[in-house]
Amino acid sequence: MSRTACLSVAASLALYGASCFVVPGSAPRGAPLMNGAMADVESAFSVPAPESASTSAFSPLAMGLALGLLAAVVGGRPALAADLENGESIFLGNCAACHAGGNNSVRAEKKIKKEELITYGKYDIGAITTQVTNGYGAMPAFGEKLGPDDIDDVANYVYNKADKW
Numbered sequence: 244m245s246r247t248a249c250l251s252v253a254a255s256l257a258l259y260g261a262s263c264f265v266v267p268g269s270a271p272r273g274a275p276l277m278n279g280a281m282a283d284v285e286s287a288f289s290v291p292a293p294e295s296a297s298t299s300a301f302s303p304l305a306m307g308l309a310l311g312l313l314a315a316v317v318g319g320r321p322a323l324a325a326d327l328e329n330g331e332s333i334f335l336g337n338c339a340a341c342h343a344g345g346n347n348s349v350r351a352e353k354k355i356k357k358e359e360l361i362t363y364g365k366y367d368i369g370a371i372t373t374q375v376t377n378g379y380g381a382m383p384a385f386g387e388k389l390g391p392d393d394i395d396d397v398a399n400y401v402y403n404k405a406d407k408w
Contacts (some may be wrong), residue, residue: 248290253316253317254313254316254317255327260299291399308352318394322349323397325395325398325400326392326394326396327396327399327400327403329393329396330393330396330398330399330401331398331400332394332398332401333389333393333397333400334397335396337388338397338401341382342355344408345404345405345408349369349381349382350369350380350381353380354408355405356405356406356408357405357406362404366402366405367393367402368398368399369404371398371401372395372398375389375394375397375398376394
């Protein structure tokens with residue numbers, strides 16, 4: 244489903260849910276009247292409500308909450324299969340010492356730019372994931388140091404950045 248359709252559905256549901264709490268005139272109904280002697284006893288001990296009391300359920304606080312939730316749904320970042328921001332931070336913390344700017348400071352011909360990745364059969368997220376996890380040649384393995392999600396994120400970051408370096 245497209246992002247616009249998802250946002251429209253989410254906004255509609257949020258507004259519908261919020262309307263249950265903030266729309267004037269939708270105050271909850273009181274308890275049903277009792278009949279017989281219990282009604283007389285109840286009325287003798289009850290405090291009459293002031294005549295000017297409003298039965299509106301409108302609450303500015305609830306309206307603000309509903310609008311805040313709507314803004315969070317509409318303005319929220321979509322969930323991606325790979326978190327490229329996390330991938331970038333993992334790359335900068337673990338890989339940039341040797342691979343700054345997509346280069347390779349240990350073996351100059353083994354850059355992680357698109358052309359070199361294609362040449363060595365590594366222009367694939369699976370191949371990059373395997374390389375990061377197991378290491379190869381002069382590159383150390385990061386499978387013990389990084390979790391699977393972090394490895395997927397850095398592999399996706401490298402793949403997406405390879406043609407921009």
